[in-house]
Amino acid sequence: xxxxxxxxxxxxxxxxxxxxxxxxxxxxxxxxxxxxxxxxxxxxxxxxxxxxxxxxxxxxxxxxxxxxxxxxxxxxxxxxxxxxxxxxxxxxxxxxxxxxxxxxxxxxxxxxxxxxxxxxxxxxxxxxxxxxxxxxxxxxxxxxxxxxxxxxxxxxxxxxxxxxxxxxxxxxxxxxxxxxxxxxxxxxxx
Amino acid sequence: xxxxxxxxxxxxxxxxxxxxxxxxxxxxxxxxxxxxxxxxxxxxxxxxxxxxxxxxxxxxxxxxxxxxxxxxxxxxxxxxxxxxxxxxxxxxxxxxxxxxxxxxxxxxxxxxxxxxxxxxxxxxxxxxxxxxxxxxxxxxxxxxxxxxxxxxxxxxxxxxxxxxxxxxxxxxxxxxxxxxxxxxxxxxxxxxxxxxxxxxxxxxxxxxxxxxxxxxxxxxxxxxxxxxxxxxxxxxxxxxxxxxxxxxxxxxxxxxxxxxxxxxxxxxxxxxxxxxxxxxxxxxxxxxxxxxxxxxxxxxxxxxxxxxxxxxxxxxxxxxxxxxxxxxxxxxxxxxxxxxx
Numbered sequence: 001x002x003x004x005x006x007x008x009x010x011x012x013x014x015x016x017x018x019x020x021x022x023x024x025x026x027x028x029x030x031x032x033x034x035x036x037x038x039x040x041x042x043x044x045x046x047x048x049x050x051x052x053x054x055x056x057x058x059x060x061x062x063x064x065x066x067x068x069x070x071x072x073x074x075x076x077x078x079x080x081x082x083x084x085x086x087x088x089x090x091x092x093x094x095x096x097x098x099x100x101x102x103x104x105x106x107x108x109x110x111x112x113x114x115x116x117x118x119x120x121x122x123x124x125x126x127x128x129x130x131x132x133x134x135x136x137x138x139x140x141x142x143x144x145x146x147x148x149x150x151x152x153x154x155x156x157x158x159x160x161x162x163x164x165x166x167x168x169x170x171x172x173x174x175x176x177x178x179x180x181x182x183x184x185x186x187x188x189x190x
Numbered sequence: 191x192x193x194x195x196x197x198x199x200x201x202x203x204x205x206x207x208x209x210x211x212x213x214x215x216x217x218x219x220x221x222x223x224x225x226x227x228x229x230x231x232x233x234x235x236x237x238x239x240x241x242x243x244x245x246x247x248x249x250x251x252x253x254x255x256x257x258x259x260x261x262x263x264x265x266x267x268x269x270x271x272x273x274x275x276x277x278x279x280x281x282x283x284x285x286x287x288x289x290x291x292x293x294x295x296x297x298x299x300x301x302x303x304x305x306x307x308x309x310x311x312x313x314x315x316x317x318x319x320x321x322x323x324x325x326x327x328x329x330x331x332x333x334x335x336x337x338x339x340x341x342x343x344x345x346x347x348x349x350x351x352x353x354x355x356x357x358x359x360x361x362x363x364x365x366x367x368x369x370x371x372x373x374x375x376x377x378x379x380x381x382x383x384x385x386x387x388x389x390x391x392x393x394x395x396x397x398x399x400x401x402x403x404x405x406x407x408x409x410x411x412x413x414x415x416x417x418x419x420x421x422x423x424x425x426x427x428x429x430x431x432x433x434x435x436x437x438x439x440x441x442x443x444x445x446x447x448x449x450x451x452x453x454x455x456x457x458x459x460x461x462x463x464x465x466x467x468x469x470x471x472x473x474x475x476x477x478x479x480x481x482x483x484x485x486x487x488x489x490x491x492x493x494x495x496x497x498x499x500x501x502x503x504x505x506x507x508x509x510x511x512x513x514x515x516x517x518x519x520x521x522x523x524x525x526x527x528x529x530x531x
Contacts, residue, residue: 027256028247032243032247035243035244039244049255052256052259057266114247118247145208161199165199165201168202168238171237172233
């Protein structure tokens, strides 16, 4: 475990290993986070790469008031929103952005990254009753719409929605250990 | 519980963007009910997003991406370096003009120095000097006189300072007036010949013009313009002056070793002779001193001059040799002149 402050110090003096460490640690998470705004993988990758390029270029004058993670995620978010504005495809995603994009810093300051949650998510899913897990996984892994799942399982669409909702609620319960910190942080920062 | 499930259901629908407008309004109002609801929603959203990543995480190659960024950093450094190289070249191109400019500044500073750098020439008693000024003018400096002048004339005016007698042959330059300053007179000329007598101990200051014209400024804003063969005499005590017509060339002949006296009181005659021969001549009779005298001496010795004067004026004189002082200096030779008995 490398301490973040030390890492930033090393970065500021031009330590390439520190830069590499940060890149490898956050790159994938940042691209995936960008995916919440911009459903274009190569564009998300370009945005994240340019963030790292800028991070290196401005390393000497770098001032990070929040956590490095929050700083990076905010950069990704801004980069993606800029991209959406520039390419005028906001309308296509706006409802999505509306839902996740403007939660007053909750999602960047206290967002649990894919790499942080992935293992625990799988564990939590294993604990879950099959009934709920099945619809959740069909939606998650196979990318099936609720309607398609309903057809496959010969149940109503609403039943699928209820089961997915139940699965999500259970996941929140199982992952509460991580989400508790999130809660505290929200109150602390707000 | 039923209500909660309903909300969970709505949240799930919102994540998959399948809310209808009424459901959306209901969800929004629920979200605005409390901070806890928002946190709850954010937590579920976070889990949902991690569980439903937009791209396959396994297809994101951080190693490859890092290599790409490193290449860009190298390129950036290179362009930054090329900027440095450009500056170096610019500096190399600029260095010569810079040196020239600094040299110019330095040179100019020297010029300024020269303006204020004066040279002073003193003619001791018994000796007269000829001075060539940098502007081409010539000055004959009579014995017992002092001229201060700039080594080079850089200012708008060619200004010199005179104490004593001098004959000026001014090189013509109308845009740079030639100015002679004495203790109570200022003579302004452009290209003329004139003689100035301004001994500090003298009873008067006089200017005699041979050629061209000069402006004479006296103290208290008195101003006269002289024309050739005019002579202006300013009384040192009364500050009054007179402008008289004269044969100007006589007043400049001393520079050629000729002593010319034209209607001068005997006092003045002896003073000039004394200066010329570096002796103190004391006229012991004030009435005799006012007597007007006219004479021209050329190449005569002091002995001969005195003999000639004695022939034409009722005078007797007695010579006193030099006395050695305690500090091994010698006093000036002294002559006492009396009215002949």
